[in-house]
Amino acid sequence: MKQIDSLKIAAHNLWNNKSRTVLTVIIVAVVSTLIMALLLIGIAFSQNQVAVDRMIFDQTGTTYSLRDRTESKSNGTSSSWTSYGITDEEYAQFDELVEKHSKVVGELTVRIGARQGVSEQDYPDFRVLFLYGQPTPTESDFTDSNSWFMYDSNFSVYEAQLSDFRFPPTERELLTGRVWKADDEAERLLWLSDTKIRALASADIPVALGDVVPVAVYLDGNVIVKEYTVAGTYATTATDDDYYSGLSDVGYIIGKQSFLSDFGALCGINSASMRYCPPATPYNFNKVYGEMKSFTEEVNAVMQPSIYNYDGKAEESERFYCAFVDEMAAVMLMSTVIIALVSVLALIVLLLSIGSVANTIIISVDKDRKFIGLMKAVGLNQKGVKRIVTYQSLLQIVAGVLIGVAALFILRPFVLSVMTSLFSSMFGTFGLEYTVTVSVPFYLPIITVVVFFLFAMLFSRSALTKIAKQDVMTTISEVA
């Protein structure tokens, strides 16, 4: 028998038994509305959460940070910690990946730290010093090998905070001098922020454009001193973007190549951070996010992880983070959990109600036994019977779910108000101008029909198979 004829006969049987059909369709409609409403809440939450995150991303961009490799130990009462920095090999690989994913990487800044392998206990002895005054000091001027202090009154000493230190380029506004260029990488040049200049002035260390500043790096009694020229000053006024990027505290900018060449024996790259702001013009978010994710994964794949050992139990942790990728991962996880929760609820509703739906389908088919018997007498096989029964069930379920979709549109404002209050409580403090939307995805009714149908078939399978297998004589006799 052709599929279309099976479908027509199924439709005919349903039409012939309107009251039973209507009853079944109503039950399916009520249950499917409830199930779809639950799923819609989960889906709407997920959609809006992602949209809000994207909006934040559009406004603030994101930061990446590559941290030094550390090994730490703790047993509850004592703890120790060692930094191994970022090795040259690691940094070379990182550099290649930065180049490869340059579309999603913005300002790259690198922080310096004590040479790798320096333990926590030694770390306080590591200093980067700016020595103001003439002439340029030499190592012999550091009279106390165990201290970074200089006792020569010709010099003023200013200790640079490691967290203030950045390698170029920078996107900050230039106040005096000139901007950093790639050619300056190997030059001994220094850029200072206006706040640092003010701080130095208040410490009676006047510094101006063109001044030569001796820079000393000191570690465990070893010192290297080199002269750097102040090439420019820039504004440190932190913008919102700077705030989100964690870059508001930059005090010094110095050429990486020259600095590492001069002081690499005592210090190295300790961490690197980058920021990326998406373009103001429309862009392909999924592509950008996908590349950011790949970038993060690829960097972590080549970086040896940090290890945290607590009471003999070692845990590894990745060293490269992308704030937005991490945020999105958390959002996705939360969305998955919420969707899983509402799905479980929907499944419970389905399981509680599917029995009655299956029963009405079985009764509906059972009432058609006379007709089925007649068709079997004239040659319809079991497969043909099952196909007609299947179409009957499917037609009723599709009709019920379609009515359910219509009901869902009526319930949509309710879901919208729930979402709006939820999101305003979650993101109201951000001052985001975000309008919550709730749209019924096209796949929701399809999934509902499929799941409903599969469960209905599963629950009514044995009864329907019995009807299909019943020998013709029994059916004919019952009919007679």
Next chain:
Amino acid sequence: MIELKHVNKIYGKGDGAVHALKDVNITIEDGKFTAILGKSGSGKSTLMNIIGALDSPTDGEVFSDGQNLTSMSQNALAEYRNKTTGFVFQSFYLEPTFSVLDNVAMPLIIAGMSKKEREARAIKVLTDLGLEEKIKKKANELSGGQKQRVSIARALVHEPKLVLADEPTGNLDSQNGAEVMALLRQICDMGKSVVLVTHNLEDAKHADNIIFIKDGVAQMRGKLAEGENPYADGGEA
């Protein structure tokens, strides 16, 4: 040709078992009008159902042109019924809400024939049976005689080799009954095998051969002679 060899049919089990057919050995010849004659409860309908592959014997074998029906699957038997047999029932078994045309075309629908072809064939059979004006009517709008003729049309539309009629005149008045019997005779004269189940001696007189059945025991006999009454001598074999 249909052969039944040592066919038994037992309904139920244990003390309540009913032995409906007892070691039946008969042959239905091709192109012949065969009547299964017997009183109510004698097992004649059971015998017809086994011949028509609507039912299977408890033991014994049924052959149709050498093909063993008792070894066939349910689906193969369904196909056999669809291609080889046509049924006419006492209660017509028409789908009341289907049109006459759709009722008649039902075996062809099941066979997967295209709409155009099946309707053409159904219309031809209905026209041959004088029902051309009823084609679009619903089956429940017809008289008893018309319903049975539609039922016969349905039994013929797929051009089966064997037509089985179970008490086809049982629900008809004498005039319509006579017309139906004449029609069955015509079908046989067109070369088809017809098996009639009846308790009515007048109907049985149309048959070329008689299978008289009593208490499940079947006996092949020739054409019923004028004035012969198998019931009179108890119908004993």
